[in-house]
Amino acid sequence: xxxxxxxxxxxxxxxxxxxxxxxxxxxxxxxxxxxxxxxxxxxxxxxxxxxxxxxxxxxxxxxxxxxxxxxxxxxxxxxxxxxxxxxxxxxxxxxxxxxxxxxxxxxxxxxxxxxxxxxxxxxxxxxxxxxxxxxxxxxxxxxxxxxxxxxxxxxxxxxxxxxxxxxxxxxxxxxxxxxxxxxxxxxxxxxxxxxxxxxxxxxxxxxxxxxxxxxxxxxxxxxxxxxxxxxxxxxxxxxxxxxxxxxxxxxxxxxxxxxxxxxxxxxxxxxxxxxxxxxxxxxxxxxxxxxxxxxxxxxxxxxxxxxxxxxxxxxxxxxxxxxxxxxxxxxxxxxxxxxxxxxxxxxxxxxxxxxxxxxxxxxxxxxxxxxxxxxxxxxxxxxxxxxxxxxxxxxxxxxxxxxxxxxxxxxxxxxxxxxxxxxxxxxxxxxxxxxxxxxxxxxxxxxxxxxxxxxxxxxxxxxxxxxxxxxxxxxxxxx
Amino acid sequence: xxxxxxxxxxxxxxxxxxxxxxxxxxxxxxxxxxxxxxxxxxxxxxxxxxxxxxxxxxxxxxxxxxxxxxxxxxxxxxxxxxxxxxxxxxxxxxxxxxxxxxxxxxxxxxxxxxxxxxxxxxxxxxxxxxxxxxxxxxxxxxxxxxxxxxxxxxxxxxxxxxxxxxxxxxxxxxxxxxxxxxxxxxxxxxxxxxxxxxxxxxxxxxxxxxxxxxxxxxxxxxxxxxxxxxxxxxxxxxxxxxxxxxxxxxxxxxxxxxxxxxxxxxxxxxxxxxxxxxxxxxxxxxxxxxxxxxxxxxxxxxxxxxxxxxxxxxxxxxxxxxxxxxxxxxxxxxxxxxxxxxxxxxxxxxxxxxxxxxxxxxxxxxxxxxxxxxxxxxxxxxxxxxxxxxxxxxxxxxxxxxxxxxxxxxxxxxxxxxxx
Numbered sequence: 001x002x003x004x005x006x007x008x009x010x011x012x013x014x015x016x017x018x019x020x021x022x023x024x025x026x027x028x029x030x031x032x033x034x035x036x037x038x039x040x041x042x043x044x045x046x047x048x049x050x051x052x053x054x055x056x057x058x059x060x061x062x063x064x065x066x067x068x069x070x071x072x073x074x075x076x077x078x079x080x081x082x083x084x085x086x087x088x089x090x091x092x093x094x095x096x097x098x099x100x101x102x103x104x105x106x107x108x109x110x111x112x113x114x115x116x117x118x119x120x121x122x123x124x125x126x127x128x129x130x131x132x133x134x135x136x137x138x139x140x141x142x143x144x145x146x147x148x149x150x151x152x153x154x155x156x157x158x159x160x161x162x163x164x165x166x167x168x169x170x171x172x173x174x175x176x177x178x179x180x181x182x183x184x185x186x187x188x189x190x191x192x193x194x195x196x197x198x199x200x201x202x203x204x205x206x207x208x209x210x211x212x213x214x215x216x217x218x219x220x221x222x223x224x225x226x227x228x229x230x231x232x233x234x235x236x237x238x239x240x241x242x243x244x245x246x247x248x249x250x251x252x253x254x255x256x257x258x259x260x261x262x263x264x265x266x267x268x269x270x271x272x273x274x275x276x277x278x279x280x281x282x283x284x285x286x287x288x289x290x291x292x293x294x295x296x297x298x299x300x301x302x303x304x305x306x307x308x309x310x311x312x313x314x315x316x317x318x319x320x321x322x323x324x325x326x327x328x329x330x331x332x333x334x335x336x337x338x339x340x341x342x343x344x345x346x347x348x349x350x351x352x353x354x355x356x357x358x359x360x361x362x363x364x365x366x367x368x369x370x371x372x373x374x375x376x377x378x379x380x381x382x383x384x385x386x387x388x389x390x391x392x393x394x395x396x397x398x399x400x401x402x403x404x405x406x407x408x409x410x411x412x413x414x415x416x417x418x419x420x421x422x423x424x425x426x427x428x429x430x431x432x433x434x435x436x437x438x439x440x441x442x443x444x445x446x447x448x449x450x451x452x453x454x455x456x457x458x459x460x461x462x463x464x465x466x467x468x469x470x471x472x473x474x475x476x477x478x479x
Numbered sequence: 480x481x482x483x484x485x486x487x488x489x490x491x492x493x494x495x496x497x498x499x500x501x502x503x504x505x506x507x508x509x510x511x512x513x514x515x516x517x518x519x520x521x522x523x524x525x526x527x528x529x530x531x532x533x534x535x536x537x538x539x540x541x542x543x544x545x546x547x548x549x550x551x552x553x554x555x556x557x558x559x560x561x562x563x564x565x566x567x568x569x570x571x572x573x574x575x576x577x578x579x580x581x582x583x584x585x586x587x588x589x590x591x592x593x594x595x596x597x598x599x600x601x602x603x604x605x606x607x608x609x610x611x612x613x614x615x616x617x618x619x620x621x622x623x624x625x626x627x628x629x630x631x632x633x634x635x636x637x638x639x640x641x642x643x644x645x646x647x648x649x650x651x652x653x654x655x656x657x658x659x660x661x662x663x664x665x666x667x668x669x670x671x672x673x674x675x676x677x678x679x680x681x682x683x684x685x686x687x688x689x690x691x692x693x694x695x696x697x698x699x700x701x702x703x704x705x706x707x708x709x710x711x712x713x714x715x716x717x718x719x720x721x722x723x724x725x726x727x728x729x730x731x732x733x734x735x736x737x738x739x740x741x742x743x744x745x746x747x748x749x750x751x752x753x754x755x756x757x758x759x760x761x762x763x764x765x766x767x768x769x770x771x772x773x774x775x776x777x778x779x780x781x782x783x784x785x786x787x788x789x790x791x792x793x794x795x796x797x798x799x800x801x802x803x804x805x806x807x808x809x810x811x812x813x814x815x816x817x818x819x820x821x822x823x824x825x826x827x828x829x830x831x832x833x834x835x836x837x838x839x840x841x842x843x844x845x846x847x848x849x850x851x852x853x854x855x856x857x858x859x860x861x862x863x864x865x866x867x868x869x870x871x872x873x874x875x876x877x878x879x880x881x882x883x884x885x886x887x888x889x890x891x892x893x894x895x896x897x898x899x
Contacts, residue, residue, distance in 0.1 A: 279617065282725075386592045402749070471640050473634075
């Protein structure tokens, strides 16, 4: 039997739509080409829930940024991921930039965003002593927050699945046609799955998916952003997200105190031709650290523990493309660049309404459960709770990753929740994300993957595909 | 925070040692020799001995035991001495925190969460390896980029290879040892690339691990790009100029499936930071006095957690001293206070300990910044020691006897290593 809705792409937007649709009596299928959800743009971004004032009026971005922002508290309460409204500062170095701050403040005030204030330089440095003495003013927005974007994806899909959504991973859509009875036949490798409606959330490849169905000829380009993570001992050096005054292409190089207490600096913003080009570059590193030091002079390359690059999916005109296409029942959700993460919960509701307009009947799912079981973050519990848990299961007492203080039991739980790779464990638990970057824990995580999934060590990968970690000792051909 | 409600593991201890590697084991034995009765050695692995178990090559023990041992043999000798000395060894346990009253919070696969009280604590957590992020190697992020020590674990402890065609970045000792080890396993080692104009490992390892196996060492050359979406496919290397800037016009590609990093060690001081010990920005380890006591009363430190050693024999030597002083501390015998600060001067990166007493004999460990031949180590005007050569990769250790210090009346002594 065909599904009612097939969602192509398991980034944060696809996952949020899947979860939203799981409120209704529908057969929903999410198809993801990677071995885990959230593995593309949703994993490699700044993890910011924007304050709501950035995107201009008259754009979908502007409409959905603030609408999305307001939904994150509920989402967090239901789905248990790292999110905190730490606030942001957009800083100005001269009077021209102060005028820009005021323009943004007024844009925000028209949207009734609470708490927007322009601070003078003295106030800025009282609150954030690490900020440069050259900063003359800053726009403070308490509504901005930071989130662990990969955790959001895992939580959304876990909840969606618990409410009946089907998930296919390692599944690349290779063709879409319409059958005589009006349902879509979606080729996924050698298999074909059927669906009455399709939502295209394929990120960088959403243009290709749309063309497969004749549902749009827009083009999505990749704009790369390099980010650099700094050692956790700098925790507290900067407490709020710090932006320079933005340019039309990007919000500039930021200082981001991530939810987990690591400072992150970046991202760059440069178009690349190759949609898989996630290289970091010497030029990108120079650009990030040079620019960020203008705002926070104490930040140094020496504190870097890791770096990565992500690709924004950018459509012509820079706005989101969300809506029905010329093919009835096929909805595009494309060009979801910043503030796409912020907007995702609002996009999900918008798409739900669009599906209804296209003829999808929405009948409430009586067994819908909005929450997931809370994950244990052992290191953050009180000693009394730690004692109780470790007495129940000694694997809570055994350290798995010591940089991030993750117990073995948390790693095993992540494997049971679907992690099949080292990255899967890392993004679910933070094991391997700290300053030793897996030097100490990766072999332990590999042993756990091997024993829990009953697979040989040589089949364990970093992130699926050909990303193997170790090979057999005997001489011979690579297997 | 550690509270009183928590049940105790066993009882209070005289000396508790965090880390059961070579430093911790030697400290335990040192503490026993000075009359400490209840001693607890804690290690996070299932067996004490630390990194020695995976160092199956020989070259350990020449200074300390007067014979050449493998890492496991060296560990075994110490471990037997620890057990003969009736020292409690608690493995599968991690020290999470230490309160100002020296109560330790433990996370244990055997005992769950527990606390123990200690009259003295010795920190012996060792070091970790620097990673790709620390030097921001540009390129893609495939699997197959790993530290040499992790590769050593895979090969020697788990029986797997990290890859079949390997490039080694950095000429630290672990990388050199792994170049030979992997060659013996039939792995093709394409070369060792070192950004500095001199090698970072011991000369004997350059000869025995590279020269003897015809593995090329490319000095003043570094990896400037890593290629491969899933697994490493090749790297681009390029020579660097005097300012360490790569000359990309002279870059070349090397096919490989693995990049091993041997780019240095960093003392593992999470716990030291948590309890606010004073740290030396150069060593990244705690500031210690001549008894190896840190800025926190009754908390001592030794081995790689203080500064990176080249030879385990020197770790043992330093750690026995730390253990002895921890033992003396709990019996109330406190040596005279240090009265001289050491100031690293010309071509001296750091000195350990950071202070000396003019009434005792000391061994001062130091590292130079650049190689010099025919040189002298000078402690102000009071002591000059001639050396044939100094080399950043080889720690310099100088015995300082009280007779040299008795006529010195200042409070700070500058240490220089200069050409003769």
